[in-house]
Amino acid sequence: MQALVSAGYRVAFVPDEGGTTCANATRLRASGIHVPRLHRPGDAPTWLRLHRGSLASAILCRHHAAGHWLPLIRAVAPRASIVFDTVDLHFLREMREAELHDDRRLHRHAESTRQRELGLVDRADTTWVVSPIERDLLLEARPNATVRIVSNIIDEDTPGQPFEQRRDLLFVGGLRHPPNRDAVEWLARDIFPRIRTKLPGVRLHFVGSPGTGPAMTFPPESGILVHGHVPDIAPVLDGCRIALAPLRFGAGVKGKVNLSMAHGQPVVATACATEGMHLQPGIDVLVANDAETFATAVARLYQDPILWQTLSNQGRANVRRYFSPEAAIATAKASLGPPGTLPPSP
Incomplete structure (x- = not known):
């Protein structure tokens, strides 16, 4: 509008x-x-x-x-x-x-x-x-x-914090939306425990409205923090090192992916989450469709500043070009x- x-x-x-x-x-x-x-x-x-x-x-x-x-x-x-x-x-x-x-x-x-x-x-x-x-x-x-x-x-374009100043992982999505709730459950159950074995101490931040279903809670030792709705999402977009989008079903173009990329935050996603977005795996985004491959991609990107910077730059450029x-x-x-x-x- x-x-x-x-x-x-x-x-x-x-x-x-x-x-x-x-x-x-x-x-x-x-x-x-x-x-x-x-x-x-x-x-x-x-x-x-x-x-x-x-x-x-x-x-x-x-x-x-x-x-x-x-x-x-x-x-x-x-x-x-x-x-x-x-x-x-x-x-x-x-x-x-x-x-x-x-x-x-x-x-x-x-x-x-x-x-x-x-x-x-x-x-x-x-x-x-x-x-x-x-x-x-x-x-x-x-x-x-x-x-x-x-x-x-997307009318935002910022590099956010540099690689060295960023920490942790981020998932954004309201839990009222069925694809998001399914993704959170899969991420918490199957993917993030594998990530923690590869990256001990890394934390996962969930940001988004809680929806109408049962509240999601996790023990402190899990490394999962649930923030609910936040009035200003920019600090976590600019400060978390990687965004995760493990959607197993859905349609359309994923605003969470574009928004992270517009803030220089590289994304690891399923093919479903990148559909129709003109993204090239390995150049603009990392794509994985099973839990072990997804966790491996996250660990690789989290520890590789050169790959991280490449995806950060390319993701921002893709948003400017198409969105x-x-x-x-x-x-x-x-x-x-x-x-x-x-x-x-x-």
Whole structure:
């Protein structure tokens, strides 16, 4: 949204759940984004009807929200172009989870999500995905659809601390998200004990919201520290030596990987965690898909300042090349047309 504002668009953000009196809404307004003052979920459709004459385009994020907003916008603002922003293909992530656990119930749920997402692709004017892999997957199912790539936007670029001043390992991810919770469990159970045999004394930091499941706790001697949500993540990105991304299923482009790389923090990841990110194993990132190989890669990188610096430099360059605001705006303009007008503040 900030990138669109900087490109000359007038942007209104309407949250699906209603209320807009929180501090986050205040920060958005201060950055030039119009956030209508809504108090209940029912206020958003009323606002839309009031401003329908000046609505040029609507970007609907995730299928949960797009499913009920798309028909309403078609009805009240038929001339507005509609973009379905998948954020990531939810059905792809759910299918991979079902395959990992060989679960028929999860397979049925994933297929239901697939039908919902493909239905929205059919009804939207343009669909946004975050990687070439997801674009090609959608076009295989819907060859006539207009599918464009608008990936994660990272507007940070810092080397952080040098190798010698960094310590320990980092995993970032909210535990409400199933791929993150699975990754944490696998990391704590199978990977980190192997790392500790190779790097005695190294610690592992978990940062992210705890989610709704059982709290994760570890004894002090495990070397695992759970921080929960932190208001400013920059110190751990700049101070921990390596970021870990042992995701066994998922979809989309992983913000945790890009954010670490933007802070000069090299990453050891599974192939799933680097999918669609233009990363070259051994040059931009280290990739490993089983616990022993993953632990070996971490230990190697932790003790090799030359390899560490190479990955640090290359990771930052990759973020600048593919995930800058400028790259996203070029695609957005192709979808939305030149900057027009959006509703003024009421």
